[in-house]
Amino acid sequence: MKELIDKLERERDLTDAEFRLLLECDDADAVAYLAERAVAVRKRVYGTDVYVRGLVEVTNYCRNDCLYCGIRRSNRNAERYRLTPEEILACAAHGYDLGFRTIVLQGGEDPWYSDEAICAVIRAIKAAHPDCAVTLSIGEKSREQYETYYAAGADRYLLRHETADAAHYSRLHPPELTLENRMRCLRDLKEIGYQTGCGMMVGSPYQTTEHLITDLRFLRDFDPQMVGIGPFIPQHDTPFRDEKAGTLEMTLRLLSIIRLLLPNVLLPATTALGTIDPQGREKGLLAGANVVMPNLSPTEVRAKYLLYDNKICTGHEAAECMNCLAARIEKIGFRIVTDRGDYRKGDKPTWQTT
Ligand code: SAM
Ligand code: FES
Numbered sequence: 001m002k003e004l005i006d007k008l009e010r011e012r013d014l015t016d017a018e019f020r021l022l023l024e025c026d027d028a029d030a031v032a033y034l035a036e037r038a039v040a041v042r043k044r045v046y047g048t049d050v051y052v053r054g055l056v057e058v059t060n061y062c063r064n065d066c067l068y069c070g071i072r073r074s075n076r077n078a079e080r081y082r083l084t085p086e087e088i089l090a091c092a093a094h095g096y097d098l099g100f101r102t103i104v105l106q107g108g109e110d111p112w113y114s115d116e117a118i119c120a121v122i123r124a125i126k127a128a129h130p131d132c133a134v135t136l137s138i139g140e141k142s143r144e145q146y147e148t149y150y151a152a153g154a155d156r157y158l159l160r161h162e163t164a165d166a167a168h169y170s171r172l173h174p175p176e177l178t179l180e181n182r183m184r185c186l187r188d189l190k191e192i193g194y195q196t197g198c199g200m201m202v203g204s205p206y207q208t209t210e211h212l213i214t215d216l217r218f219l220r221d222f223d224p225q226m227v228g229i230g231p232f233i234p235q236h237d238t239p240f241r242d243e244k245a246g247t248l249e250m251t252l253r254l255l256s257i258i259r260l261l262l263p264n265v266l267l268p269a270t271t272a273l274g275t276i277d278p279q280g281r282e283k284g285l286l287a288g289a290n291v292v293m294p295n296l297s298p299t300e301v302r303a304k305y306l307l308y309d310n311k312i313c314t315g316h317e318a319a320e321c322m323n324c325l326a327a328r329i330e331k332i333g334f335r336i337v338t339d340r341g342d343y344r345k346g347d348k349p350t351w352q353t354t
Contacts, residue, residue: 001033002033004021005030005260010350022257039288050290050291053103053293054098057302059107059108063111066173067172067174068235068238070238078306080304085120089124093128101339102341105135107137113138115145122152126153135157136156150192159186161182161218163204164214169182186198195343199227201229203250216258226266233310264343270284285332
């Protein structure tokens with residue numbers, strides 16, 4: 001196993017059979033070695049810096065009906081809300097004062113916000129805080145729409161691919177949502193010039209090792225600047241309410257593999273990871289992650305953005321979350337930095353240069 005892990009670090013690739021061995025091995029020493037190499041690589045590129053992104057959950061209205069998601073349109077029990085542009089700007093200003101230099105605007109696909117309104121918010125954040133990056137995570141749009149937001153000043157875009165296997169994708173989504181369009185969006189985003197983030201849910205219903213290998217192969221080929229992965233967690237008002245959650249162990253193992261596959265990637269230890277284990281985010285950083293995304297949404301709406309059950313930090317103020325995370329992160333030998341935390345371009349892997 002050790003040789004395999006060294007090969008992954010050196011060549012940034014493995015055969016499918018080798019990926020399978022690594023994903024299925026139950027040797028605790030090998031998994032510890034994998035995490036150790038991932039942290040070493042992360043320190044070589046980013047030192048002990050941890051980038052923070054202030055997450056503003058702008059709306060929980062969504063026109064989509066993803067089977068796993070608590071804010072899907074057919075969840076009649078979701079208490080819907082949307083923030084006004086003024087409220088979003090107030091969150092951004094508060095975040096700026098707390099040291100955030102990236103504001104992430106995330107939400108369901110909510111046609112209530114026109115493209116002009118979205119662009120106005122982006123421009124206003126950039127005008128008030130020119131040293132801040134703006135990340136969007138507002139779902140599938142046309143290429144023209146992505147171009148418009150980019151021209152307004154958006155820097156990054158997060159759009160998880162969820163699974164890179166088309167048949168699996170169709171079991172997690174209604175028929176009108178296709179992997180083909182998700183991939184089209186990701187290609188458009190990258191070509192336009194966004195720092196682009198994709199990623200899969202770990203342990204989603206029907207997921208097999210084969211699917212995860214397909215995900216890793218996709219990540220290797222697409223070479224995104226960011227990868228957001230987190231465990232699937234059931235939500236009580238969705239069709240997947242009785243499905244098993246993804247595990248901490250597999251999420252950590254995948255974080256380490258992704259760090260070795262894409263050494264320079266911006267890799268968050270996500271809220272979902274912190275939800276399935278009280279130390280989940282710290283463990284994520286100790287497996288190779290280098291980003292955390294504390295919540296900047298107003299306290300009144302947090303408990304309504306319930307993608308999954310038992311989500312952490314739903315009752316806290318932004319400042320509390322930031323202080324709590326900063327203390328936890330220092331305790332494990334890393335430090336939060338006040339920095340945009342842009343992607344650092346690295347050298348090409350050997351499989352691309354030869
Ligand atoms: N609408 C945007 C989109 O589709 O990219 C952004 C919001 S969406 C709620 C953000 C992410 O939440 C999804 O990409 C999905 O991976 C994650 N998510 C949704 N439901 C989840 C669940 N039950 N467990 C874990 N993650 C979930
Ligand atoms: Fe739209 Fe989850 S179904 S954000």
